[in-house]
Amino acid sequence: MLGKLLKANFRKDMSHMISFLLIVILSSSLMQLGLMLILGYNSQFEKKVEELNSPDLRVMTATYDEKERSAILDYISSLPEVDYYELVPTVTLRTEIVSDDIDPDSKNAMDNVSGAYSYVPFGEWGEIDTPQFIDLYDGPVDEPIYMSRLYNQELFKGAYKAGDEITLKINGRERVFTVAGFYESISFYDLFFIDPVTLAELNSEDVYPIDQIVIKLADGVDIEEEYNKICNEFDARNIASGAITINEYKLLYTQMINIISVFLCAFAIIITMVVLVVIFFRITNSIEQNITNIGALKALGYTAHQIRTAHILEFVLTAGLGFLVSTGIIYSIIDPLEIALRSVAYMSWDHPFDPVSFIVTGFVIVGSSFLVALKSTGSIRSLDPVQALRFGLKSHSFKRNVFPLETSGGPLVWLMALKSSFASKKQNILVMVVMGSIGVSLAVAVFVGYNVGLKPMNLQKLLSDNACDIWISVDGDDPIYEVMDLPYVKDVWWTDQFNAAYEGTQIYIDVAEDWNNVPEVNMLEGRLPKYDDEIVIGKKLSESRGIMIGDMIVLQTAEKSFEFTVTGFAQGTENYGLFVMMNEDSAFHLGHTCYKNSLYINVEGSEPAKAAKVVESVENVFGDRLRTYLDYCTALANGEDSTITLARVICIVMIIVSLAVIWLTMMLLIKTIIIKSQRELGIKKALGFTSRQLRTELSLSLMPSILLGISAGAVAGILNANSFMTVLLGAYGVSQSNMTDDPWMFLSVIVVGAIVSYVMVYALSRRIKKISAYSLITE
Amino acid sequence: MHKKSIIRTEKLCKSFSSGGVMQHVIKNLDTEIYEGDFTVIMGSSGAGKSTLLYALSGMDKASLGKVYFSERNITEFNSDQLAIFRRKHCGFVFQQVYLMDSMSVLDNVLTAGLLTGQNRRKLNQNARELLKQVGIEPKLWNKFPNQLSGGEAQRVGIVRAIINSPDMVFADEPTGALNSSSSDQVLNVLTEVNRKGQSILMVTHDMKSARRGNRIIYLKDGTISGECDLGTYVSGDRERHDKLRAFLTEMGW
Incomplete structure (x- = not known):
């Protein structure tokens, strides 16, 4: 039954x-x-x-002799929290990628990935983070080279396949290698494995004496604490070092x-x-x-x-x-x-x-x-x-007779539509909930699409306290003065970075000549530092340590320590939000002398064409003194950033799926309405209503609930979009997203959503054409 | 006196396909419907009465042949043109009334009037007068159809049909779903309306209703098998009744 x-x-x-x-x-x-x-x-x-x-920790140290190396390794082995460690036999060599697609003279970091790369003799790896080889080439290979899948993606945009040839100019000597395979490794993604004999031949001049030490900690040891402990010790010993935790790799x-x-x-x-x-x-x-x-x-x-x-x-x-x-x-x-x-x-x-x-x-x-x-x-x-x-x-x-025709003015179809729109509470709730939900997703798509897809600088500003159109690294004393007056340059500033400790935690210090002259610093609360004893700290740092504006905090380097007053909180993801911004005068208190050769430039109107002109001028002015540059303005406009491309794809998918949901829901709703109102539609046709009038009436009758729903959804979506982004990007150090959430965003969602919905409902109501007044009579 | 023809058919045919078999309901029918008449179409069940009514009114399309309505060949109209034509030239009274449930009595009437672009104030006045004339009290004007009796609803239906002073009111068994007392009220209204000059074409199988017409067309197997002229209706006219009975008997009713 x-x-x-x-x-x-x-x-x-x-x-x-x-x-x-x-x-x-x-x-x-x-x-x-x-x-x-x-x-x-x-x-x-x-x-x-x-x-x-x-490894739980990967530590990189600049080591100039065996004695220094022994001291470092002795220190690490003396730590009770360290279970065991390995010194990875890396050799860092100046390398140029030789390819028809790469201009070896280009200083553009996007085009020319030449630089210092680390090599490891094939087979000489230890027990920690043993590389896992995949996609191995099974043909004959004279000079094999193995690279990580990440490197292939990041450096070469996935251009190489197993068996491809890659020509490298290492320490001035050109050598053709065959990509014999790829490997996966959590921490050693930035290494090339080559034949030990070849490496010995090429390693005539190790210009970058970097040691790589990987450490496994004992069970239950706090990785972050150990990281701070080791970094602070190396700072105290004046050893140039860096470290990455497994948590950062996970991120x-x-x-x-x-x-x-x-x-x-x-x-x-x-x-x-x-x-x-x-x-x-x-x-x-x-x-x-x-x-x-x-x-x-x-x-x-x-x-x-x-x-x-x-x-x-x-x-x-x-x-x-x-x-x-x-x-x-x-x-x-x-x-x-x-x-x-x-x-x-x-x-x-x-x-x-x-x-x-x-x-x-x-x-x-x-x-x-x-x-x-x-x-x-x-x-x-x-x-x-x-x-x-x-x-x-x-x-x-x-029922209540809403909009009685004897007293209500306006076109008949509009009045009939208004009457219908009040006829079904359930139907209105359905439309409002559906359109409200879709309004939220469309609003978020517009928000993300605008701030990441169309104006990626907004995202850059959220993620960095040094968002700019062009970054250049040049030699010379006070090179900023040579850039200031170049055509199309709107702003130029330098920043320098060093590390200091705050209550044992490594803090990233970002220094500018005067932050008040740096455009668009993403301040969340308070004000920028004015005096040499003032600093601004990352919001994340303030939250994690309970630091308030007006508090005094002591920062410490190997040379000095100094007490600063916190004048405000800024947004930034440097060191996952654990950063401090101070002016040049303040850095002197910590014994730091600024290196002013890293310049950030904003171009008039942030236009890629003008950015190209600025780059051209910079190349002419600095010649060989220009080390490298990054034209973010052009790169972002061309979609060369995978995050931005991904954001654009997500937005497009969200919009398409939202429209599909509107279409499917409306299809279901319209069918129900037509079946439910078949009799009334037939009567109206008999009276002389045309199909077009009835379809218009139906489409208009849904508009009040569509507008209410989509408006509520769009407003809620835009108002909460920054909170959503804060949660989403929290792991990167974003503590308060404040990207553009102007009213035009929800207004555009409402207008476009309403128009699209109207068109969809009208199109879906074509079934009305099939209803004849005669079928009503004969049914 | 020569009567003016409103509707004229030429070889009108209407067929339906049922289970792959064609059924010819109206066959090569030639007829005329005249202005000011209360024409009644009668016939046995399945004779094609309603089919003819809806083909003449443009509610349904003819399979073959032509229908001239006020000298316009409406068989050439598409569905939207027919709809526009109907709203101006036709009024309909259905057996099941078919008022719009979601609208008040007054709105049901006004909808038809506003559709033709009538002046809202005049239309309002006219609708109220007509409702009063058919015995629908003002207290009922803002009620919904499901709050009316069958007779009241049908009288509202008649007002809706005549609000635009159409060339022809088509009534399909208007008393078919009513009791005797309500039927009389409805027929009285139709008779009164006709007296004021409104042309009416009514389908019925009820002799009492048919008696109100001045011209009876008898349909049999899709063709007109006979006509009878009853003259102007007078209440209690026994002779008229007998004449109709004789005609129907002759037609094999």
Whole structure:
């Protein structure tokens, strides 16, 4: 009996269920994919750390002789927290990449990746972070070279494949290598492995005496504390050093994927809400429309439980089918997707079947569908068959006559539309919830699209206290004066960086001549430093240490310590937000003499064409004194940044999926409205309304709820977009996103969303053309 | 006196396909409907009465042949042109009334009037007068159709049909769903409206209703098998009743 009822329901609702199924597939795909990515990449990272025995800390020191090296290693081995360590036999050599695509004379860091690279004799690795070789070339190789997958992606934009030749000019000597394979390693992604004999031949002049030490700490040791301890010690000994923790590596490998996943899951939740509202709307409407049938079924002996179950199963089975289809889709596209994601994840992902994301998504989609369907069918239980057969006594419902035609002015179609728009509370709620949800996602897409895709400098400003159009590194005394008066240069400033300790924690110090003259410093609270005993600190530092504006804090270097007054908090991701900004005079108090050869330039109007002119002028003025430069302005405009490209892709996907959800929901809604209003539409046609008038009336009648919904969603989306970005980028050190969230953003979402929705509803209402007045009479 | 023809058909055919089999409901029908007449179409069930009514009114399209309505060949009109034509030239009274449930009594009437672009103030006045004339009290004007009795609803339907003073009111079994007392009220209204010059074409299988017409067309198997001229309706006219009965008997009713 139940099977027959279910079959009848499916047959009756087939077209509605197809729309519903498509929305479920969308939400389920996004949710499962988001969960798979976030769980998969994070566990993959942990797995790789385990497999490769990756270090907790990687320390790099400038070591000039064996005595110094011994002292450093003695110190490390003396630390009780260190379980064991290895000195990696790296040799750092000046290297030029010789390629037709690379101009060896170019100083553009984007075009010419030549510089100092570290080499390791093939086979001479230890137990810590043993490289895992992949994609090995099986042909004959004379001069093999192995590079990390990350390097291939970062340096060469994934240009090399196993078996390709790569010509390197190492210490002035050109050598043709064959890419014999790639490797994966958590910490050693920045090394080349070559034949030991070749390396010995090339290593005639080790110009960069850098030692690489990888350390495994004892269980339970706080990695960050140990990091600070070692760095402070090296600072105290005046040893130039740097260190990276495993947590930072994790951020490098997984954070971008985490951001994508959060976007996908947030978006999936929005669409799932739409799915649930659609279930509620469809079931309650179906009950209303078929109340006499339900009464007849009850009269025939069907129990309320059977009728309810048939309704519930119809949606639960469709949701389940959608969920299974989405699973199939995801696993069929996961291979190419994984390859595409390597450009931001830098590591391969095994992507086995993920039971957690499968079960969680299934539970959320199917479980919530079940609960909503259960709730929506509640009215069947209490329905008396006689009452149902008499149309549930609803034929005597009394309504309010809104916009009476005798007193209301305006075109008839508009008035009719207004009347209709007040006719169904349930329908209005559905439209408002759907459009509200879509409004949120469209608003976030516009916000991200504008601030990251169109005006990437806004993101740069959020991530750095030195956001600029062009960065140059030049030789000479006070080179800033040679740049100031170049055409199209709007602002130029220098900054210098060094490290100091605050209560044992390594703090990154960013120095400018006077921060008040640096444009667009992203100040969150307070003011910039004016006097030599004043500093501004990163908001993240203030939060982690409870430092308030007006507090005095002591900073310490190997040479000196000094007490500064905090005058404000700034946004920046330098050292994950643990940074201090001070003026040149203040740096003297810590014994630091500024190096003023790193210059930041803003170009008039931030126009790429003008940036190119500035670069040309800089090249002419400095000649060989120009070491390298980065033209962010042009690079960002050309989409050469993978983050920005990714942001653009995410925005486009969000917009397309949002429009698809509007389309599918409206398709379902319009079908329901037309079926529900078939009689009235027929009467209107008989009276002389044209199909165009009726379609216009229907489209206009939905506009109040569309406008209300999308306005609420867009305003909420824009107002909360910065908070969302703060959470999303928090791991990078962003403590308060303050990117542009102007009213034009939500206004554009409202206007464009409303117009697109109107056009969609009008297009979808073409079924009205098929309704003839005659069919009304003869039905 | 020569009567002016409003509707004229030439070889009108209407066929339907049912289960792959063509059913010819109206066959090569030639007829004229005249201005000011209360024409009644009668016939046995399935004779094609309603089909003819809707083909003549442009509510449905003819399969073959032509329908001239006020000398315009409406069989050449597309659906939108027909809709615009209907709103200006036709009024409809249906068996099931078909008032719009979501609109008040007055709004149901005004909708039809506003559709033709009538002056809102004059239309309002006219609608109120007509509603009063058909016995719909002002207290009912802002009620919804489901708050009216069947007779009241049908009288509102008649007002809606005549609000634009159409060339022809098409009534399809207007009393078919009403009790005897309500039927009389509705027929009285239609008779009164016709007396004031409104042309009416009504389909019925009820002799009591048919008696109100001055011209009876009898339809059989999709063709006109006979006509009867009853003259102007007078209440209680026994002779008229007998004449109609004789005609119908002759037609095999």
